[in-house]
Amino acid sequence: xxxxxxxxxxxxxxxxxxxxxxxxxxxxxxxxxxxxxxxxxxxxxxxxxxxxxxxxxxxxxxxxxxxxxxxxxxxxxxxxxxxxxxxxxxxxxxxxxxxxxxxxxxxxxxxxxxxxxxxxxxxxxxxxxxxxxxxxxxxxxxxxxxxxxxxxxxxxxxxxxxxxxxxxxxxxxxxxxxxxxxxxxxxxxxxxxxxxxxxxxxxxxxxxxxxxxxxxxxxxxxxxxxxxxxxxxxxxxxxxxxxxxxxxxxxxxxxxxxxxxxxxxxxxxxxxxxxxxxxxxxxxxxxxxxxxxxxxxxxxxxxxxxxxxxxxxxxxxxxxxxxxxxxxxxxxxxxxxxxxxxxxxxxxxxxxxx
Amino acid sequence: xxxxxxxxxxxxxxxxxxxxxxxxxxxxxxxxxxxxxxxxxxxxxxxxxxxxxxxxxxxxxxxxxxxxxxxxxxxxxxxxxxxxxxxxxxxxxxxxxxxxxxxxxxxxxxxxxxxxxxxxxxxxxxxxxxxxxxxxxxxxxxxxxxxxxxxxxxxxxxxxxxxxxxxxxxxxxxxxxxxxxxxxxxxxxxxxxxxxxxxxxxxxxxxxxxxxxxxxxxxxxxxxxxxxxxxxxxxxxxxxxxxxxxxxxxxxxxxxxxxxxxxxxxxxxxxxxxxxxxxxxxxxxxxxxxxxxxxxxxxxxxxxxxxxxxxxxxxxxxxxxxxxxxxxxxxxxxxxxxxxxxxxxxxxxxxxxxxxxxxxxxxxxxxxxxxxxxxxxxxxxxxxxxxxxxxxxxxxxxxxxxxxxxxxxxxxxxxxxxxxxxxxxxxxxxxxxxxxxxxxxxxxxxxxxxxxxxxxxxxxxxxxxxxxxxxxxxxxxxxxxxxxxxxxxxxxxxxxxxxxxxxxxxxxxxxxxxxxxxxxxxx
Numbered sequence: 021x022x023x024x025x026x027x028x029x030x031x032x033x034x035x036x037x038x039x040x041x042x043x044x045x046x047x048x049x050x051x052x053x054x055x056x057x058x059x060x061x062x063x064x065x066x067x068x069x070x071x072x073x074x075x076x077x078x079x080x081x082x083x084x085x086x087x088x089x090x091x092x093x094x095x096x097x098x099x100x101x102x103x104x105x106x107x108x109x110x111x112x113x114x115x116x117x118x119x120x121x122x123x124x125x126x127x128x129x130x131x132x133x134x135x136x137x138x139x140x141x142x143x144x145x146x147x148x149x150x151x152x153x154x155x156x157x158x159x160x161x162x163x164x165x166x167x168x169x170x171x172x173x174x175x176x177x178x179x180x181x182x183x184x185x186x187x188x189x190x191x192x193x194x195x196x197x198x199x200x201x202x203x204x205x206x207x208x209x210x211x212x213x214x215x216x217x218x219x220x221x222x223x224x225x226x227x228x229x230x231x232x233x234x235x236x237x238x239x240x241x242x243x244x245x246x247x248x249x250x251x252x253x254x255x256x257x258x259x260x261x262x263x264x265x266x267x268x269x270x271x272x273x274x275x276x277x278x279x280x281x282x283x284x285x286x287x288x289x290x291x292x293x294x295x296x297x298x299x300x301x302x303x304x305x306x307x308x309x310x311x312x313x314x315x316x317x318x319x320x321x322x323x324x325x326x327x328x329x330x331x332x333x334x335x336x337x338x339x340x341x342x343x344x345x346x347x348x349x350x351x352x353x354x355x356x357x358x359x360x361x362x363x364x365x366x367x368x369x370x371x372x373x374x
Numbered sequence: 375x376x377x378x379x380x381x382x383x384x385x386x387x388x389x390x391x392x393x394x395x396x397x398x399x400x401x402x403x404x405x406x407x408x409x410x411x412x413x414x415x416x417x418x419x420x421x422x423x424x425x426x427x428x429x430x431x432x433x434x435x436x437x438x439x440x441x442x443x444x445x446x447x448x449x450x451x452x453x454x455x456x457x458x459x460x461x462x463x464x465x466x467x468x469x470x471x472x473x474x475x476x477x478x479x480x481x482x483x484x485x486x487x488x489x490x491x492x493x494x495x496x497x498x499x500x501x502x503x504x505x506x507x508x509x510x511x512x513x514x515x516x517x518x519x520x521x522x523x524x525x526x527x528x529x530x531x532x533x534x535x536x537x538x539x540x541x542x543x544x545x546x547x548x549x550x551x552x553x554x555x556x557x558x559x560x561x562x563x564x565x566x567x568x569x570x571x572x573x574x575x576x577x578x579x580x581x582x583x584x585x586x587x588x589x590x591x592x593x594x595x596x597x598x599x600x601x602x603x604x605x606x607x608x609x610x611x612x613x614x615x616x617x618x619x620x621x622x623x624x625x626x627x628x629x630x631x632x633x634x635x636x637x638x639x640x641x642x643x644x645x646x647x648x649x650x651x652x653x654x655x656x657x658x659x660x661x662x663x664x665x666x667x668x669x670x671x672x673x674x675x676x677x678x679x680x681x682x683x684x685x686x687x688x689x690x691x692x693x694x695x696x697x698x699x700x701x702x703x704x705x706x707x708x709x710x711x712x713x714x715x716x717x718x719x720x721x722x723x724x725x726x727x728x729x730x731x732x733x734x735x736x737x738x739x740x741x742x743x744x745x746x747x748x749x750x751x752x753x754x755x756x757x758x759x760x761x762x763x764x765x766x767x768x769x770x771x772x773x774x775x776x777x778x779x780x781x782x783x784x785x786x787x788x789x790x791x792x793x794x795x796x797x798x799x800x801x802x803x804x805x806x807x808x809x810x811x812x813x814x815x816x817x818x819x820x821x822x823x824x825x826x827x828x829x830x831x832x833x834x835x836x837x838x839x840x841x842x843x844x845x846x847x848x849x850x851x852x853x854x855x856x857x858x859x860x861x862x863x864x865x866x867x868x869x870x871x872x873x874x875x876x877x878x879x880x881x882x883x884x885x886x887x888x889x890x891x892x893x894x895x896x897x
Contacts, residue, residue, distance in 0.1 A: 260702030
């Protein structure tokens with residue numbers, strides 16, 4: 021006698037697909053409340069402060085959108101490369117490398133007295149380019165030498181972080197800062213979108229790029245080739261697509277968006293470069309892409325969820341003393357539940373005795 | 375003399391969706407004999423053996439071992455009942471030594487293994503069988519023939535009563551094949567019963583005591599070695615029924631040469647020489663049938679002509695243009711179409727809707743792209759309305775059964791997927807169509823439909839290369855036929871020129887036309 025688990029595919033429609041992220045977030049918060057009880061925090065108070073922190077008012081909502089911006093850009097980029105079948109785990113490193121390039125470019129241009137508008141555009145461009153370059157290395161090695169891109173991108177993440185540490189103690193060091201390694205301040209700032217808030221135009225750029233990526237993936241010849249490649253690489257070869265170049269390109273596109281995200285954070289939020297910008301946004305964005313089902317419009321929704329969690333957890337900390345590691349745990353739970361529910365929704369799971 | 379029956383399979387039926395792979399087959403195996411199971415690819419040989427070995431469950435029928443009824447739910451049950459099977463493809467761990475690989479398969483060995491002791495046992499055991507091996511050699515260092523010896527040793531080490539060898543010579547050199555045969559005879563003399571699966575007549579006649587012939591899942595003959603001769607076996611194997619009688623007006627006035635292949639050589643996936651000095655000439659409005667048991671270089675030929683596989687020697691000319699170094703997209707644009715045998719793997723993208731699959735090999739076509747002058751070509755939008763129209767047209771013209779043109783291709787049946795592929799490749803108006811096993815696994819209606827379409831295309835002056843292991847299909851619609859065996863063209867003829875037995879002999883590697891005659895026939 022043997023026991024086996026059988027997966028039968030079910031017919032699914034759009035409501036199933038839309039329900040998935042909501043269900044997994046709900047379940048994660050439910051288990052999260054157990055974590056709160058365990059830490060002697062009343063879950064109702066906890067979640068109340070969480071909601072108030074992320075959606076409780078004008079400032080809170082605009083701040084949530086501000087937090088959403090990097091998740092959205094990186095999530096869309098990762099979704100794009102996922103569609104071609106390459107897994108970019110290196111958004112974190114590409115983000116850092118983009119932030120470095122943006123800072124260096126902006127500081128150079130302000131040093132020669134360049135106009136602020138040109139400085140902003142040129143340095144964001146430099147950030148995107150740097151991210152694309154950082155991803156190119158992994159894409160090239162994958163396409164031409166069949167070296168696993170996951171391994172390469174993870175290594176490159178560390179490399180980017182170490183390069184940043186060195187730069188902040190060397191060429192990009194702020195001579196006035198004795199204690200903390202940081203760059204000199206950048207005077208050009210991204211224009212704000214709304215009065216009395218920190219929300220800058222970077223958010224609009226991200227939304228625009230999400231729609232542009234949607235168009236690229238689902239409307240153009242290039243996007244068609246990328247989707248074929250991701251779904252069935254054999255068919256892409258059979259159809260005569262330039263498979264290697266497609267792999268390199270999708271990796272570079274993904275990296276460019278991550279690099280741009282790094283640049284936008286520097287120009288719009290921090291206004292200087294320091295080690296504290298590396299808090300793992302690039303890793304969270306992998307989950308963002310997944311929950312958004314690798315669909316640029318879906319990622320708009322999922323990045324909002326992560327923007328909320330990120331922002332809400334700041335309030336949670338001041339109200340209850342739960343640190344931001346709590347929100348990291350909730351992120352992990354969302355991811356786990358999403359995987360579980362994906363299987364339960366897409367398949368009918370049966371236990372069969374033979 | 376009453377001999378002892380080791381295995382009896384009664385009335386075995388095994389169905390797969392859409393096919394009856396094994397149809398009411400009876401098999402008896404006596405002690406100390408070599409029973410050969412002969413048949414073309416897809417005749418049901420391996421399926422029958424997988425049923426015996428517990429890898430597949432039969433829909434009907436019983437298995438008796440030494441008179442006792444048994445049910446094999448998994449290979450573990452079969453092994454316990456004394457059956458050992460050596461598969462066509464090796465199942466060894468490359469990075470481990472021979473001794474480690476053999477121990478891996480043993481249940482008696484506990485958690486801690488005295489490898490030295492086992493290695494010595496293995497060496498002695500091999501010695502007794504007249505096989506020389508070094509138990510400490512790593513498997514990746516071994517040649518194909520040596521790996522096979524390890525597979526056999528691994529199986530024999532469990533002391534089975536029955537040994538099944540599934541196409542054991544397909545990866546061996548002639549020298550290694552001779553050594554294998556010596557070992558098989560030695561094993562037989564020690565009282566082991568052996569089932570030898572093959573599609574090669576010569577081998578079967580050499581090694582078997584009894585021969586059972588399968589065709590389309592049914593037993594077409596069961597005879598003793600002495601009753602058998604090559605012609606008889608060939609006929610039993612390939613059959614005589616041309617079940618679709620399509621009128622084929624073979625009007626071949628000498629037209630222009632569309633494809634010319636000279637001295638083509640290419641490697642297979644395992645690095646073996648899969649194509650050897652292949653010469654082919656196809657004219658406009660001609661169907662060239664390539665007959666042969668599959669695995670004799672047909673797939674590699676199709677892929678090399680289409681540009682997926684690089685030739686190691688030789689030249690390919692298409693309409694007098696050297697395309698040897700052109701890539702797939704260039705060949706597609708020149709007018710070469712390919713219907714691959716593995717339709718789900720190569721021909722379609724299951725998770726994309728039907729209408730997008732219809733333009734898979736058509737992205738070069740300016741008709742499906744909206745023209746925006748300022749945008750680079752790859753970033754121009756695809757005209758969804760145009761490709762939806764193309765899809766709807768194809769659905770009606772090729773009678774594709776689908777809920778809509780937006781249905782995902784993976785949800786269509788095999789026959790309908792093939793209609794989509796055939797339609798897509800034909801609607802591109804190619805000058806050369808390579809059709810590889812275009813009707814395999816299809817029902818009669820779809821089969822006939824595809825064959826008619828190929829003839830229509832031929833009548834429109836397109837050249838067709840029809841690669842098929844179904845000889846009756848080749849004979850019924852080809853204008854000229856080439857037979858492939860072991861990566862070579864071993865014969866060229868027109869339908870009706872040769873007896874079916876003679877074709878069968880060539881397919882089984884038993885006879886071969888001489889080079890001059892083949893050259894003359896290409897002209």
